[in-house]
Amino acid sequence: MYATMRAWLGKNIRWIAHVSALAPLVLLGFDALTDTLGANPIQEITLRTGKTALLLLISSLACTPFNTVFGFPPIIKVRRELGLYAFLYVCVHFLIFALIDYGLDTDLVYEAIFEKPYALVGFTALVLLLPLAVTSTKAWQKRLRKKWKSLHKLAYVVTGLAVVHYVWLVKSDYREPLAWGALVVVLLILRLSPVKRSILMVRSRIRTRRAQTVRSSLATSVVKSQN
């Protein structure tokens, strides 16, 4: 049962990722069309796109550690897509800020970004995300080789800045942004070589023990059937 579910998930992971990443956008469109975004629709769109962007950034970062801990390589296939969807949501988030709040007046947008520290931090995250989105293709990966990996480590900086941006915006209850921050730290720790090595060692021990158990129960049933 577990193996069948795992195989099914592995086979269908791509479309599951696309549907899950697009669902908040579709829902947002639906709520906008049916006028059910609440008393302050612009704020609602900003909050929803910001939160979805953060969730997708963290999900993209979680793919590699998830594979390390649970040994599920198909998840690596959706890392790029999740990152690109995060970029899409951040762009919508920023466009709402620049277009609706400041009528796309570059001087006003520039002033607002440098006046409000939370906006500056968010904008830095957006700017850093741009080269990651552009170089996310296989061709760029080949062209940049080792540099590609170093460049894409910036995803942690981007997510860290996004968490700071969130903490800065919250007025009283810091629990949610801090919980996201703690998760980013855990994901970062899971990527450290000694931690990764220990996890892989534990997994290999579990596998060996499981194989031994299967072998001994097979041997017992063979002996029983011979008697």
Ligand code: HEM
């Ligand atoms: C990686 C980039 C970014 C991420 C992940 C992100 C994420 C978020 C999140 C999670 C919130 C919700 C905070 C809450 O619930 O109180 C938020 C709110 C907000 N963000 Fe961003 N953000 C990013 C970039 C930006 C940029 C570039 C700007 C504009 C310069 C911006 C402007 C805002 C504003 C104005 C709000 C508050 C909306 C309100 O309370 O009315 N964000 N963002």
